[in-house]
Structures are given as C-alpha cells and as structure tokens.
Amino acid sequence: xxxSGTKNVRKETGGLLDTLIRIPEITIVLFIVIVSVFIGIQxxxxxTTDNFVNISKQIAxxxxxxxxxxxxxxxxxxxxxxxxVLALLCAVTGTLVEQNAPIWVAFPAILALxxxxxxxxxxxxxxxxxxxxxxxxxxxxxxxxxxxxxxGGKWTSNLPxxxxxxxxxxxxICLLIIVAILFAVIMKYTSFxxxxxxxxxxxxxxxxxxxxxxxxxxxxxxxxxLLIGFATMVFIGRTGVIQPSAGTGYEMDxxxxxxxxxxxxxxxxxxxxxTVLGAVLMGLIMNGMTLLKISANYQGMITGxxxxxxxxxxxxxxVYQGRRARA
Amino acid sequence: MATPLLQLVNIRKEFPGVLALDKVxxxxxxxxxxxxxxxxxxGKSTLIKILAGALSGYEGEILWKGEPFRANQTWEVQxxxxxxxxxxxxxxxxxxxxxxxxxxxxxxxxxxxxxWKRMNDMAAEVLDTLHMHINPAARVSSLTVANQQLIEIAxxxxxxxxxxxxxxxxxxxxxxxxxxxxxxVKKLRxxxxxxxYISHKFEEIFELSDRIxxxxxxxxxxxxxxxxxxxxxxxxxxxxxxxxxxxxxxxxKKEEVVLKVDNLTSKGFFEDISxxxxxxxxxxxSGLVGAGRTEMARxxxxxxxxxxxxxxxxxxxxxxxxxxxxxxxxxxxxxPEDRKEQGLVLMMSxxxxxxxxxxxxxxxNFVISFGKEKEDVEDYIQRLSIKTPSLNQLAQNLSGxxxxxxxxxxxxxxxxxxxxxxxxxxGIDIGAKAEIYDLMNELVAQDYSIIMISSELPEVxxxxxxxxxxxxxxxxxxxxxxxxxxxxxxxxxxxxx
Numbered sequence: 050x051x052x053s054g055t056k057n058v059r060k061e062t063g064g065l066l067d068t069l070i071r072i073p074e075i076t077i078v079l080f081i082v083i084v085s086v087f088i089g090i091q092x093x094x095x096x097t098t099d100n101f102v103n104i105s106k107q108i109a110x111x112x113x114x115x116x117x118x119x120x121x122x123x124x125x126x127x128x129x130x131x132x133x134v135l136a137l138l139c140a141v142t143g144t145l146v147e148q149n150a151p152i153w154v155a156f157p158a159i160l161a162l163x164x165x166x167x168x169x170x171x172x173x174x175x176x177x178x179x180x181x182x183x184x185x186x187x188x189x190x191x192x193x194x195x196x197x198x199x200x201g202g203k204w205t206s207n208l209p210x211x212x213x214x215x216x217x218x219x220x221x222i223c224l225l226i227i228v229a230i231l232f233a234v235i236m237k238y239t240s241f242x243x244x245x246x247x248x249x250x251x252x253x254x255x256x257x258x259x260x261x262x263x264x265x266x267x268x269x270x271x272x273x274x275l276l277i278g279f280a281t282m283v284f285i286g287r288t289g290v291i292q293p294s295a296g297t298g299y300e301m302d303x304x305x306x307x308x309x310x311x312x313x314x315x316x317x318x319x320x321x322x323x324t325v326l327g328a329v330l331m332g333l334i335m336n337g338m339t340l341l342k343i344s345a346n347y348q349g350m351i352t353g354x355x356x357x358x359x360x361x362x363x364x365x366x367x368v369y370q371g372r373r374a375r376a
Numbered sequence: 377m378a379t380p381l382l383q384l385v386n387i388r389k390e391f392p393g394v395l396a397l398d399k400v401x402x403x404x405x406x407x408x409x410x411x412x413x414x415x416x417x418x419g420k421s422t423l424i425k426i427l428a429g430a431l432s433g434y435e436g437e438i439l440w441k442g443e444p445f446r447a448n449q450t451w452e453v454q455x456x457x458x459x460x461x462x463x464x465x466x467x468x469x470x471x472x473x474x475x476x477x478x479x480x481x482x483x484x485x486x487x488x489x490x491x492w493k494r495m496n497d498m499a500a501e502v503l504d505t506l507h508m509h510i511n512p513a514a515r516v517s518s519l520t521v522a523n524q525q526l527i528e529i530a531x532x533x534x535x536x537x538x539x540x541x542x543x544x545x546x547x548x549x550x551x552x553x554x555x556x557x558x559x560x561v562k563k564l565r566x567x568x569x570x571x572x573y574i575s576h577k578f579e580e581i582f583e584l585s586d587r588i589x590x591x592x593x594x595x596x597x598x599x600x601x602x603x604x605x606x607x608x609x610x611x612x613x614x615x616x617x618x619x620x621x622x623x624x625x626x627x628x629k630k631e632e633v634v635l636k637v638d639n640l641t642s643k644g645f646f647e648d649i650s651x652x653x654x655x656x657x658x659x660x661x662s663g664l665v666g667a668g669r670t671e672m673a674r675x676x677x678x679x680x681x682x683x684x685x686x687x688x689x690x691x692x693x694x695x696x697x698x699x700x701x702x703x704x705x706x707x708x709x710x711x712p713e714d715r716k717e718q719g720l721v722l723m724m725s726x727x728x729x730x731x732x733x734x735x736x737x738x739x740x741n742f743v744i745s746f747g748k749e750k751e752d753v754e755d756y757i758q759r760l761s762i763k764t765p766s767l768n769q770l771a772q773n774l775s776g777x778x779x780x781x782x783x784x785x786x787x788x789x790x791x792x793x794x795x796x797x798x799x800x801x802x803g804i805d806i807g808a809k810a811e812i813y814d815l816m817n818e819l820v821a822q823d824y825s826i827i828m829i830s831s832e833l834p835e836v837x838x839x840x841x842x843x844x845x846x847x848x849x850x851x852x853x854x855x856x857x858x859x860x861x862x863x864x865x866x867x868x869x870x871x872x873x
Contacts (some may be wrong), residue, residue: 240735258732259704
C-alpha cells in the first residue's frame with residue numbers, strides 16, 4: 050500500500066475490515082487507544098504528565114532507530130547491528146567526554162561515525178552480495194566486540210550537562226518528531242525515497258529502470274547508521290551514564306516497531322508514520338508492564354508475542370489483499 | 377494400424393486472451409519416435425505441460441492405450457507410464473545420482489529405513505543399460521549437463537515409462553553428447569519405448585524420428601513420414617504460406633546511423649555481433665530461443681557485462697554501458713521480455729512506474745514535483761491510450777497490453793530515442809498486439825529507432841525494416857524486409873541454411 054495508501058484506486062466495496070487492512074496506521078492507532086485505556090484503568094499513575102514525559106523518552110530512542118530499520122526493511126533487508134553500533138558509539142562518546150570535547154564537536158562526530166558504520170554495512174552487503182541478515186549478524190558481533198575491547202568494560206558517569214540535555218524533558222520527543230518529519234518527506238518527495246520502495250518491490254525491475262541499486266543500498270544503510278548516532282545522543286542523555294553493554298536487543302525492538310507499524314518483510318511497503326506509531330505502541334506496552342509490576346521475565350515474552358502477532362497480521366493483510374486483487 | 381499408444385483428439389486450451397492450442401490432434405505408436413516441431417509460441421510447451429499433467433483445464437480428449445485418460449497431477453501421469461524430461465533440468469543437484477533416480481520411490485528396508493545398498497545397485501543396473509559409467513553415489517551437481525539429462529532418462533526407465541517426452545533435449549549439449557543421446561533414443565525405441573521428441577534441430581529430427589508433426593499458432597498443421605519428407609516441406613508447414621497481419625508500409629528509413637555496435641562478444645552467449653541501427657528504423661532480430669538475442673540486448677543495455685566489442689552512438693565512440701543507469705544516460709531504453717518481473721514494479725502505481733527512469737536519470741528531479749509528474753504521466757496515458765481509471769492505479773491491475781504500454785511510456789518519458797523491445801507482444805491478445813504495432817509505427821515516424829527481438833515470424837516480417845537472424849550466438853544473416861522469405865528466415869534460424 051505504501052505512501053499512497055489513502056488514495057485507494059480499487060473498487061470501494063469493503064467495509065471497516067477493508068479500511069483497516071488498507072491503512073495499517075488506523076489499526077495501530079486503535080491498538081494504542083485500547084492499550085492506553087486498559088493500562089489507565091489498572092494504574093493511576095499512567096495518565097500523569099511525568100509518566101508521559103517518561104514514556105516519550107523511551108519511545109524516542111526506539112522510534113529513531115526504527116525509522117532507520119524501516120528504510121532497510123522496505124528495501125527487503127534488515128540491520129541486526131544497530132544495537133551494537135549504538136554501544137560502540139556510546140564507548141566513543143565516553144572517550145570524547147574524557148577528552149573534554151565540547152558537544153558541538155561530539156554530536157556531529159558521533160553522527161558521522163554512525164553513518165560510517167552504516168556505510169560499512171552497506172558496502173559489505175553490496176560487494177559480498179550476501180543477504181543483509183547474514184552481513185549484519187556478523188557486524189553485530191564485530192561492532193559489539195570492538196565496543197567491549199575499546200571501552201575495557203568501563204562505565205563513564207558524571208557527564209556534562211551539554212551531553213545530558215539531549216535526553217531530558219521534551220528534547221527526545223522533539224528530536225524524534227524532527228527526524229520523523231524529515232524522513233517522511235524524504236520517502237515521499239525525493240527520488241531516493243521512491244527508489245527505496247522500487248528496490249524493495251522488485252529489485253530487477255528497479256535495476257532495469259536505470260536505478261543505481263547498489264548506491265541506493267549503501268545510502269540506506271548509511272541513513273540507518275546516521276540515525277543510530279542521533280539515538281545514541283538521546284540514549285546517553287536519558288540514562289546519564291555510558292556503558293559498553295548498552296543497546297543489547299535494540300535491533301529486535303526496532304524490528305518490532307517497524308513490523309507493528311505495517312512495514313512488510315516482503316519489501317516495498319511501509320511508512321514513517323506507521324513505524325513511529327509502532328514505536329509508540331511498543332513504548333506504551335513496555336511502560337504499562339512496568340506500571341502493572343509485571344516481572345521482567347514476562348515482559349520479554351509479551352513483547353515477543355506482540356511481534357509474532359504483528360507478523361501474523363502482516364501475513365493476513367497480504368493474503369487478504371492478494372485475494373482482493375484476484376477477485 | 378494398431379491402437380496408438382497415445383492419441384490426442386481435438387485438444388484446445390485457452391489462456392486469458394490467448395488461444396494457445398486449437399483442435400490439436402496427435403498420435404504416437406508404440407516404439408515410435410515422433411518429432412514435434414513448430415516456431416516459438418506454436419504451442420509445443422503448452423502441449424507438453426498438458427501431457428505431463430502440469431496444466432489442467434483443457435478441452436478435448438487424451439486416449440492412453442485406447443482408454444480415455446485425464447490426469448490432473450504429474451505423479452498420476454508418471455504412474456501411468458508417461459515421463460517428461462524438461463528443457464530446464466529438474467533434478468536436485470545436491471543429491472546423489474541414485475537418490476535422484478529414485479526420488480520419492482526410495483527402496484526401503486523394514487521399518488522405513490532407506491536401503492542404500494539396494495538403491496545404489498538398482499541405479500547402477502539401469503545406468504548400465506544406458507551404457508553410462510557413472511558412480512551412483514556421485515552428486516548430480518558434479519556431472520555434465522548431458523549426463524544430468526541421462527539421469528532423468530534413467531529415472532524414467534525405472535518408472536517403467538512407455539512414453540518419454542523430451543523437450544529440446546540437445547539444446548545445451550555438445551556435438552559428441554548429442555550423438556550419445558541419439559544412440560540412447562534409438563535404444564529406447566528398440567526396447568519398445570515411444571519418444572515424443574521436441575526439437576528445432578533438423579539434423580537430429582531427420583536422423584531419429586519416424587514421423588514429424590507440425591504445429592503452428594496453436595493449430596495442428598499435419599504429420600509426415602520422415603522418410604518421405606523434405607526439409608523445405610517441413611519449413612513451409614512451420615511458417616505457413618501467408619504472413620497475414622496487416623502491417624503498414626513505412627517510408628524508407630533514414631540514412632543517419634544512431635547506434636553502431638561492432639564485434640560485440642560475451643563468451644558462451646553471443647559472438648561477434650555487428651550492426652547499425654538507423655534513425656527511424658525498426659531492426660528485427662529473429663532466432664530461436666537460446667540463440668543469444670536477449671543476452672545481446674541485455675549486453676547493450678548494460679544489464680550484463682560483455683567481454684569485448686565497441687559502440688558508437690550518434691557518431692560518438694562510447695564505452696559499452698556497465699549498468700542500465702549508464703545506458704539510460706546514453707538515451708537507450710529497454711523493454712524486457714518479462715514485463716511483470718523485469719519491466720514493471722507491479723506493486724507501484726502507473727505514475728510511479730512511468731517516472732522511475734526519469735527520476736533515476738536526472739539529478740534535478742531529486743525532489744519529486746508531484747504536479748509535473750501527474751501532468752507528464754497523464755500526457756503519456758493519453759498519447760499511448762493506456763486504459764486506466766487513473767494514474768494511481770497499481771500496475772498489477774492492468775491488462776497485459778496496457779502494462780506493456782506503461783513500460784514503453786517510461787522510456788519515452790525518460791527521453792530515450794533508441795529503444796530495445798524484447799518480445800513486445802508476448803502474452804497479449806490480438807487486439808492489444810495491433811495497438812502495440814500502431815504505437816511502434818508511430819514512434820519510428822517520430823524518429824525513434826527500435827531494435828525488436830521477436831520469435832513470431834509474421835511480426836518480424838511485418839514490422840521490421842531489416843531483419844538480423846541469430847543462430848547459436850552467431851549473427852548468420854542480415855536481410856532487407858522485402859528480400860526475406862519466411863522459409864529463408866526459419867532456415868537461417870534453425871541453422872539449416
């Protein structure tokens with residue numbers, strides 16, 4: 050369905066179900082409302098300003114990462130290394146803090162370094178002609194290893210305020226909104242965005258239409274890396290410490306958000322809006338589980354279940370639309 | 377005459393918009409080699425699929441040993457005694473020879489465990505009857521294509537097949553291997569096994585077959601006894617007397633050469649191809665499947681790398697494109713033979729499909745102007761009379777003819793003036809075909825130049841100004857339209873001339 054999802058061109062015969070299938074975003078908004086009401090009834094502290102600011106910080110990190118993941122998945126790939134890149138960028142930030150680097154040096158440096166690691170993933174995918182899931186599985190372990198060795202497992206705290214500020218108050222959610230709008234525009238209004246969808250839908254056709262597929266893939270991974278840079282600054286500011294084990298499992302949260310938001314692993318489908326809503330839904334559920342004092346053991350299980358559910362929904366959507374198209 | 381082993385009575389098969397087979401009658405006697413010939417698209421493949429049980433929903437009757445026989449599953453057909461050896465091999469390359477021969481019918485010990493020793497012994501036995509000296513435990517991927525094919529024949533023998541259908545079995549074999557295969561076919565006949573032999577190679581056909589049946593445009597044309605038949609007669613039956621599409625006559629081509637290629641070579645696919653394409657000309661490329669026509673087109677368009685050759689475009693020496701993007705910048709457009717998998721992004725709208733190459737070509741278009749895009753695309757929808765409610769319609773919802781027009785529109789929108797069309801009318805109905813022909817005539821009138829690869833003789837003869845014929849990767853003839861006869865073209869294409 051992708052960008053033009055709302056401009057339906059098929060026969061308007063279906064009812065509510067049809068609309069839900071056609072515009073995945075509506076389904077998520079529905080889920081968000083249901084989950085909010087449910088948690089709100091169970092816990093008094095849910096509908097409070099403090100809690101919302103708290104949720105927004107959590108959502109921001111995953112949301113920014115998910116947008117990068119969305120790009121990769123739309124082009125029929127996946128990036129498993131994002132959690133490790135985040136950890137590595139955290140470690141480098143630690144050094145920058147030790148060296149008393151001012152934030153206007155550190156922030157761009159981290160973005161550039163993130164983009165560089167992303168580009169490296171992209172080059173490997175393009176040159177080795179190996180599936181992104183394999184390449185990034187490798188780099189996931191490599192980047193994580195470098196992060197561990199580089200930092201020597203050491204934690205850094207007492208960060209300067211200029212570093213902390215990116216993860217405080219409404220700053221994280223503002224950054225997420227800026228990044229989201231930027232990429233929503235890129236995906237819809239630039240030829241790069243159009244190429245990403247074309248490659249994901251049918252790489253061979255895209256290549257024969259003259260699109261430089263390899264270069265586009267490198268840019269996609271670079272964007273993912275750049276966004277990890279953003280997420281790193283928010284993450285450090287929010288937690289106030291730098292730890293080499295940061296970001297473990299974040300790739301799964303990002304995949305979860307993207308898939309919940311209607312991004313299809315079959316490629317060629319997905320929107321920034323849907324992805325951000327997916328991240329919001331995941332954030333709400335995590336927050337709810339904490340408020341409702343559900344043990345951490347169950348939390349992982351429940352998140353997993355939700356992701357499986359989202360995948361089922363994706364399959365159902367494809368089957369249903371396939372049937373409609375044939376009818 | 378005895379009851380035929382297999383008899384086809386008035387077989388008719390229709391695909392949406394295309395009549396693939398129309399009242400086809402065939403019969404095969406026991407222990408007979410029947411050759412089936414016809415142009416590409418004459419309906420041979422459809423017929424094979426029906427016989428193999430891979431295609432249902434046909435009209436007419438099949439009699440097997442005199443009894444009506446209707447099978448919808450491939451395994452039912454195999455059990456009845458008909459085995460098919462496809463042009464593309466269907467063996468599992470990572471399994472052993474014996475495993476492939478007995479796939480799905482492995483001899484078992486008590487308790488369901490595979491009896492490896494017995495399987496290998498039985499495999500060795502059947503290979504021996506074919507005089508093949510291959511270790512049954514060898515992996516199939518380590519064998520030559522010819523031997524892989526023989527494995528399939530061995531498989532058919534162990535299934536006690538009475539009829540073996542061979543679809544172009546020698547298309548990828550060397551001369552020596554062809555001889556071996558011919559010996560084996562003769563041996564099968566001695567054992568009373570019938571063979572339906574589909575091929576383009578007349579040398580083998582005349583050596584092997586007892587009779588020759590001809591199909592043309594889905595119709596059964598006739599059968600001749602091989603010993604009484606002449607090559608000329610069979611060629612005439614294949615191409616028909618009249619080329620009866622009403623194509624328009626064009627004013628003579630212009631002198632200016634827009635594209636010139638010299639000694640284009642890609643080892644194993646095509647060799648030493650040289651031609652000139654004039655402004656406002658349609659250069660038809662004729663040949664059989666596997667002659668290297670598509671590979672050559674892909675080479676010129678930069679999809680696949682070529683080994684050597686040179687290219688001059690609009691009088692300027694250019695390097696041969698290394699990517700489609702580069703070809704696009706030189707002003708070349710390519711309509712691939714598979715429009716659904718290569719020509720279009722089916723999940724995208726008409727508008728998005730049309731503007732893909734323009735966006736890729738021009739950096740100025742980095743920010744998409746939706747207003748201009750809509751205007752441009754609507755203009756092309758009108759000019760090419762693409763039937764669609766709107767430009768937001770997904771490409772997958774269009775009919776074949778309209779899909780093809782969208783592919784053409786995208787190259788026009790990218791301002792490409794040299795167009796390569798690979799089988800532009802494949803799988804689209806007659807009415808839409810005529811529209812595509814009109815469109816092509818209009819394009820050359822506007823000084824576009826077209827290279828048209830086509831397997832349909834009437835199309836090549838009706839549309840082209842000149843016709844280049846390829847056979848096994850080589851350019852064998854370059855004829856003016858008026859100087860070419862269908863028999864001559866078919867003769868060159870099959871290597872008989």
